[in-house]
Amino acid sequence: MSEDKNRYGQTTGHVWDETLAELTNPPPKWWMLGLHASWILIVLYSLYYPTWPLISSHTKGMAGWTSISEFKKDMKEVQDVRAKYENKLPGMSAAAILADNELKNYVVRSAKVLYGDNCAACHGSGGAGNPGFPALVDDDWLYGGTIENIEQTITMGRKGMMPKMGGNQLTEAEIDKLANAIYNGTVTKEPLYAAKGCIGCHGPDGKGMAALGSANLTDKIWRFKAKDQLASIKYTIKHGVNDPSDPKTRNAEMPSWKGRLTDTQIKKLAVYVHQLGGGQ
Ligand code: HEC
Numbered sequence: 184m185s186e187d188k189n190r191y192g193q194t195t196g197h198v199w200d201e202t203l204a205e206l207t208n209p210p211p212k213w214w215m216l217g218l219h220a221s222w223i224l225i226v227l228y229s230l231y232y233p234t235w236p237l238i239s240s241h242t243k244g245m246a247g248w249t250s251i252s253e254f255k256k257d258m259k260e261v262q263d264v265r266a267k268y269e270n271k272l273p274g275m276s277a278a279a280i281l282a283d284n285e286l287k288n289y290v291v292r293s294a295k296v297l298y299g300d301n302c303a304a305c306h307g308s309g310g311a312g313n314p315g316f317p318a319l320v321d322d323d324w325l326y327g328g329t330i331e332n333i334e335q336t337i338t339m340g341r342k343g344m345m346p347k348m349g350g351n352q353l354t355e356a357e358i359d360k361l362a363n364a365i366y367n368g369t370v371t372k373e374p375l376y377a378a379k380g381c382i383g384c385h386g387p388d389g390k391g392m393a394a395l396g397s398a399n400l401t402d403k404i405w406r407f408k409a410k411d412q413l414a415s416i417k418y419t420i421k422h423g424v425n426d427p428s429d430p431k432t433r434n435a436e437m438p439s440w441k442g443r444l445t446d447t448q449i450k451k452l453a454v455y456v457h458q459l460g461g462g463q
Pocket residue numbers: 298301302303304305306315316317319323324325326327333336337341342343344396434435436437438440452453456
């Protein structure tokens with residue numbers, strides 16, 4: 184037993200199970216060094232950085248560091264990078280921005296948030312469209328797909344108008360004929376197309392007119408997409424679009440953003456939308 188004592192140091196005198204003894208050795212040196220290093224670090228840290236809570240404030244530390252000032256410094260760096268681009272935008276047309284690759288890339292990135300906040304609710308995230316709201320990712324444009332067309336759409340808003348053709352204008356059989364021809368992409372061969380005046384708005388080639396926002400009736404890209412597309416086409420012909428004389432008419436209004444967004448924001452969105460789809 185006395186040999187064991189020498190090997191392990193002092194014991195408390197408690198021995199269990201004949202061999203298991205509780206020792207009173209000091210902790211190892213490396214451990215004590217660690218302990219002292221830790222409290223020295225705590226003192227230095229709390230002298231240097233804001234640390235201890237007081238009643239209505241806190242110790243400020245000698246470094247003068249605050250998380251707010253660090254945040255402001257970071258923000259300023261970001262703004263300096265942005266300013267290089269932002270300062271140019273007000274004096275440039277959307278078309279000129281589009282032509283400058285570096286600026287365009289910057290604008291597209293910064294317009295993403297604007298699009299999400301203002302446009303995605305109707306046009307879907309990424310411009311995929313929603314029932315009743317046109318997709319912006321395709322290259323089928325009601326109002327034209329040039330950068331100027333798009334900028335004007337966003338600035339002034341749009342409200343396509345097609346009179347209801349049900350009731351006195353067309354019989355059910357005629358609506359059927361026209362709808363099937365549109366569904367098959369062959370409407371210009373249907374004599375009723377010219378006879379009933381569709382041609383006046385949708386054009387001799389049936390491709391629509393950008394000035395009116397009249398849909399292309401030959402490309403099978405549907406403005407009013409539905410599971411039963413044929414029924415949807417009949418409904419449009421019967422009740423028209425934004426026709427105040429028919430309570431069942433389709434509503435289709437793109438709000439105006441003039442005054443709600445700045446000119447620069449509208450330019451950014453025009454560039455963004457233009458590159459989303461096949462802008463022209
Ligand atoms: C309240 C819903 C709504 C919101 C919000 C909205 N739009 Fe529209 N937008 C429409 C509708 C509806 C149309 C189609 C108008 C029509 O059929 O006459 C449209 C049409 C458009 C068109 C024309 C598409 C074409 O084929 O010519 C563009 C471009 C457009 N929107 C961009 C935007 C942008 C950019 C924003 C965000 C600033 C936005 N819209 C916000 C409802 C909305």
